Amino acid sequence: MIKRALLSVSDKTGIVEFARALDALGVELISTGGTEKAIKDAGIPVKNISEITNFPECLDGRVKTLHPAVHGGILAMRANPDHMKQLESLDIQTIDLVAINLYPFKETISKPNVALEDAIENIDIGGPTMLRSAAKNHQDVIVLVDPKDYEKAIEAIKTKGDADYEMKYDFALKVFSHTAHYDTMIAEYLRQKGNREKFPETLTVTFEKIQDLRYGENPHQQGAFYKEAISTGGTLAEAVQLHGKELSFNNINDTNGALALLKEFEQPAVVAAKHANPCGVGVGFDILHAYQKAYDCDPQSIYGGIVAANRPIDHKTAVKINEIFVEIVIAPDFDEEAIKVLTTKKNIRLLKLKNISQPISEFSFDMKKIHGGMIIQDSDRSMFDGDLEIVTDRIPTKKEIEELKFAMKVCKHSKSNGIVVTKDGQTLGIGQGQVSRVWATENAIRQSNFPTKGAVLASDAYFPFGDSIVAAAKAGISAIIQPGGSIRDQEVIDTANQYGIAMVFTGMRHFKH
The missing domain is CATH 3.40.140.20 (AICAR transformylase, duplication domain)
Known part of the structure; x- marks a missing residue:
């Protein structure tokens, strides 16, 4: 049975409604800081964490939940008589549900010119510790890191008084994935900020899913599209789709190849690509001139291919592109008349990437998964070794x-x-x-x-x-x-x-x- 819940969140989405639902089910609420205030302001009874620990928050809030009264209540195995006896002797009560999300580290480092000190202050310590404690003891504790799971947990408590083991297992898995992602972002940020070793003895990478794909390279393969957690801009993952059905695995791979080549040029340029290979490239005095050159190189292969441009697509260029079928046009922008022309074709995908010419980051790597491992290298950002x-x-x-x-x-x-x-x-x-x-x-x-x-x-x-x-x-x-x-x-x-x-x-x- 769920009797006591600890709620402490940076993202307050749905937390008041969740707290109200728990209170209605007779669950005692414990909270901290801003979360406690939000719950109290909604007229819902809640205890401050200090009432549980009998110890005040200190060090500007750096220490408030790192206490045996908290972690003992979370980690005690209910089926272990010795654990329960120790809790009783220490006057510690169990905590049966933990709902936490972490300090906004990613949001902080995404701000322009953020100071290292600000980034450091947004590294959560108590949150991941409580999450990991609860996830470790998931057979006895419901642990929630995603507001989208609040409703599912409430429904389980309403109907059965608790979540079943499979649900708790899934919640715990999500937590360990989340804390690993969080810690990896911190490590990567510090590595980049301090210009430390590119290839450490152990390498942990993390990505965030953009979308599930209809299938992978072939229809019998599953696929998904992920982006780097710490974005460097100017990448396909940052593009905004203006028109057309969702991108496929091959669309993404092919467009990425076209985009990498396009970044080599400062003058108006168009890259036509097929199967991640260039099939026509042109530079010119304007984007229409460049497109015509790219098209004329191989009018056959460009059909059903990718067109990448480093200048906005205007009406005249759109009319020329529309003479054939292409899968994707990616450009820094499209004028209104160009969009009207190109969207007459239902299946064409239009992608807007405003910083399309932004160079590849020095922290970008080329990774190739092999069976049983991975090989990794710097991105090929150079062209010549000195003078010709x-x-x-x-x-x-x-x-x-x-x-x-x-x-x-x-x-x-x-x-x-x-x-x-x-x-x-x-x-x-x-x-x-x-x-x-x-x-x-x-x-x-x-x-x-x-x-x-x-x-x-x-x-x-x-x-x-x-x-x-x-x-x-x-x-x-x-x-x-x-x-x-x-x-x-x-x-x-x-x-x-x-x-x-x-x-x-x-x-x-x-x-x-």
Whole structure:
């Protein structure tokens, strides 16, 4: 039977109604601080925690519930005669229900320019301790951390005088998940704030669910979408959906790939993506010009794909996009006329991400789950290792250098082995995901809908042989950018010199598997 309840919450949602329902069921209420005041102001009888502990709150409220009269009442196992005998000798009464939520640490650190001292003061100590005590003794104690569970608990007490074991187990599980999440946020905040070790001996990560997905990568797989608890902004998890049905697993993965590439550009740019790979990229004097370039690269693959833009979508661009079917358009904004045009198609998803160009945070990591473990690395936030090194007899022109940089930005986000051919700020062909670099080169050249004479070529890793250079020369490629570092670099350079191709080394590989 539930006879005594301890209520102490930062989020007061539903707490007065919950307290009133408990009081009506004859449950004695104990509370602290603001929660006690809210309950008293509603005319509901409640005892202050100090009446239970016979010890005043102290240290600006840092110490108020850390007391044997509280934790003894929570942790005593009712079926253990020795426990109950000890409670009686110590004049401690059992506490049968604990409803607590914690100091708003996340809300505090989400404020701009929050001081470390303010963050520290919003680390809850007593709350997690009581929650863990109650969750450990869940066979005897109802423990609630989520206001959405208040009604369920009241209904159980009304009908049976207590919750059944399965319900208590579920409540306890939610508590341990919640306190683990809370502590992980604190640890991650302190690691970032103090610029401490990126890869500690033990790594705990935490995410918050945005939504359940209809299914995963395939219909027979379940899926869900989670976001980082400490958001850095400019990510897909922060986007606002303006139109269309909910995102699927593949939508999210594909759009994330497009978004990562889009962040490489400052000038108006559009990335068209399919299966998390770029299928067309263009930069231009405005967003319509950039879109047309991206579309023209591969009008076939863009169908049913993703369009990501780093400028607002205007009416003219919306009309062009609407000529075909695309799954998603993501942009910093859409003007009113553009929305009218694009929403004529029921299934298109429109995503607004106002800070779409915000760089990837230095605290962002690339994590890949493997069976039995996980591999983790820094996000690939760099492009070149210092200045470009010109290694051929022919020196690339200033225009070629700019084009080579554009090509490498796209290549960095293409699956390995990756080769990208571009001209005038437009991708002509993208060869990616091949087990042979020469195949990737041949695919990129063959894919082009435009003449490749005078175009440039980027490779995500070094060329192991000169065969790819020969293929590029036959296509009229004028300049090549690659990391270098092969034991056969000189052979590759000699081949480029043989065909009058300019070549630069970046010193930085960009494998993407």
